[in-house]
Amino acid sequence: MSPDPAVSTTAVPASRPSSGSGPVRREIYFFNLFRVLQAAVYIGLSFSPLAAEWIPLHEPLLGRLTAVLYLLFALLALVQTRVWQQHAQAAIAVALCADVLAALLTIAALPTARNGVALMLVVDVSAGALLLPLRHGMFFAALATLAVLGHTFTEGNALRDAERDMLESALFGLAYFAAASLCYALGKQMRETEALAERRGLDLANLAQVNELIIRRMQTGVLLVDETNRIHQMNESAWMLLGSPPADRRDLGTVAPELSRRLYHWRTSDKTDQTSVALAEGVPEVVPRFTRLAANDDSHVLIFLDDTSLVSRRAEELTLASLGRLSASIAHEIRNPLAAIRYSAQLLAESEELPAADKRMVEIINNHCGRMNDIIENILQLSRRDRSRPEVLDLNAWVLAFTDEYKESNDLGGDSLRAIVQPRAVEALADPQHLQQVVWNLVQNALRYGRMPGEPARVMVVARHVSDFGPPVIEVIDRGPGIPPKVAAQIFEPFFTTHEYGTGLGLYLAKQMCEANQATLEYVPVAGGGSCFRITLTPPANAPGAPA
Template sequence: MSTIASNLTTRNSGGNQSTARHELFFFNYFRLGQAAVYIALAFRPGHLAWPTLPDPLLARVMALAYLLVALVMVARTRQALNHPVLVVSAGLVFDVLAAAVALILMHDVRMGVAMMLVVNIATGSLLLPLRLSMFFAAVASLAMLGHTFFDEQPGSGDREMLEYALFGVAYFASASLCYVLGRNIRASEALAEQRGIDLANLSQVNELIIRRMKTGVLLVDEGNRIHQLNESAWMLMGNPSADQRDLGTLAPELSRRLYHWRTAGKLDETATALADGVPEVVPRFSRLAPNDDSHVLIFLDDTSLLSRRAEELTLSSLGRLSASIAHEIRNPLAAIHYSAQLLAESTDMNDTDLRMVEIINNHCSRLNEIIENILQLSRRERSRPETLDLSQWVHHFVAEYRQGNDLGADILRAVAPGEPVAAVADPQHLQQVAWNLVQNALRYGRMPNEPARVMIVARNSDTGTPILEVIDRGPGIPPKVAAQIFEPFFTTHEYGTGLGLYLARQMSEANQAALEYVRVAGGGSCFRISLTPPARTAASAPVAARA
């Protein structure tokens, strides 16, 4: 019984609970009506001879007891939803008992009592499993047939037994049909509920997609009132307050273009700014339904995003083209460089010729460096971030750099706090970025006729962001030049490629880090990498120091 009850409770949970509540209310109120019928029959006026009551007192006690049970079950209908099988089963037990006693004490109304019990069995089958429904149909049939053995009226046993047998067939038939009906109703409601959930989820997904779109989206009615707008549209319109909904007030130019589009079908595709300090947009209009101007969708295309996408496509195409050209140049360049080296080993060369060979070798090396940067730009690998301790990492980096490069009089030192500075980054990418920045600092970050003084600093910002800085004490970078140093192929040095800082920023962004130039007070330059801190769940994990 407990297993069946739990299964039915699960089956009736969620959307089916509402139907179960309605069925239980109907069942309990019908039982209350049955009790009222028994009360009316048991307390009939004395001058009425029908129905015959062999024991009026017992009949009245039975009717009052059944009325009390019916009232309790009506009052406890809402609480019964937690245990529907148990409550319905208990109610059917009382119904069958009351009917069996009524057949004995009110024999004249036996047909009506048997017919009312059909409704009890059928309604109970809507809520009960099939086995329990058949069980109560069998109990009711046996109760009806068993009454014939106690019937004291002569000559009526065979006729009543046949009548009660037919009622038994009705009990089984109604129980079967109502069980199938209840199962189909629950299946339909479960399907409808699932469809409702799917539609609600789809609506939320669509709303989230529209809200997060880079393109601004507005829904405007025929009265020029804004019904909905996403975050991008809100920002492109100058962050208006929530109570401002009139398009003509918020964006007069956009309202004017919408009016001309609605009346004349003309679309002005020139860029315009809808508010002060926001990017220019190109508006587009679309009806929600054909030939229906009651609601119009307005799309605001941010021209800065379009320009950025065009620039990205251009750089991507340029990178592929440059890589193809670099591959074609590398072989003849290697042959020229090798031939120049062989020529330099000749004993018949004078000083002028040796100088020319040296120039060839220097330019071959420079060209090879450009080719390496271009190839690195085109085949940049995906980052594989790890948790690093920058305090130890900078010391390992400086030691490794000194081993691979002759600093001479130049100074390169690491500055880090005593406690760990945890950050998440790809060690190989971070190594490349720091190597590039240090080389630039040693090459350009020096005062005339003085050695370079470069520091690589690891620290945590005031907000807890891990920071890696490469600082020099050179002349610094003019503001106009600093605004362009991260652009590809921009360089102020005659032997520069213009790709070093661009690659450094690209690798930083691939690691969710930000590379920026900061002018140092008193002279000098600082290239700051703001890295990503480790997640809170991994804060207690040991960090690795990788060079």
């Protein structure tokens, strides 16, 4: 959480340490460091006067040359550890070959130090088996065994010494294989444990980022305050409900004095004031709630700011849902007797002996039956939310077909309805049935209310793009008196109407259907008089203006 909403909160998976095909860990560094120590021992045995007294050099030139070259190789390996990690298996294999060769040449130059050099070779073979696959570890164990045994065969000592050296070489070979097997098992378990820890760490990092995003995007404001009333963290909703304070203002008493007073009252009396309050000018009222971060710790307190406007909207949605279900059941009960009344009135109107006054009464009955039927249909639509089945529509062709169908189904009289299309294709993703109901409702309203006194209505249905790369829209435009701004702010609310016979559900249902198709419906005033209801639709995935 951050008090500055400009801080990016994009969820990025935690980076996994690169493992590649071989071990990319600090073990390689310690392996190379041991190799430097091993080379230093060879240097000491080859060049030290004291060592020469204890361990005579049979081949001084070979021993000293081997020690120097091996030390240079060990230092190069240590310096290039980071480069080696990119090709770990190959680098370790080359290093082990150099270790075995250096050990073999050192034993040849210093035969009396054979046991010590062979013992140091156990560490090299074990480290290789720890970092390499099993077959590679066994290969280098066999290579070291052959090197020690080969020197024993070619040494040509006395028979008794040869038998003893052969036994020692065989024991060293057994030690090489045993150490390689044990270190491979240990390395395998170590790698599995490390991989499991990496996966758990990755999951925890992703979970932490998801939690942070959820808290930041919560509509409820969340603040973390310490015992000195200093704000440590807040999400975006809290930042907005506090009046968007600067990032350097962290004192709660300065940012929101009333909230600080209520926090002090809660801390001293453990009672919460449930009345709503606006914490800054121009922001919605909130109801603060307080809770301790830990059960026995009063130093840090979490403050939740519940936006009362959100609560009101949720209550309104629940009320509408309940009202819709209740009204639907009542509408079903009304529809049957209403159909009987209308049918009887139509039969009565066909009577030739009916006086003119009675015919007028029958006409009134039919008109009001039709109006009641429209009300029932709106109520049933309020309770029945059909799922959207979007299709890719050519809005140019759709608008032309719609206007033709509307003219065939309705007698326009002196009113006019025409379609305006574009020379280029205008495609959108929408449910054609929902779009038909929405535009039909808008056109009916435009023909009914969008006219100047004593003049015919002129209504246009336009299909176009907002701009060259903008989303597709359908606009229903009339040249009537327009809608006052105060009324326009409420026309999409349920049950709001300015007509004595209206239900206030037509535009509300139209907006709900648009939202079900990921579209928006808005009122746009027309310059020079008139009204425009604009439906902004979603373009297909491959169309200009489609979201990435």
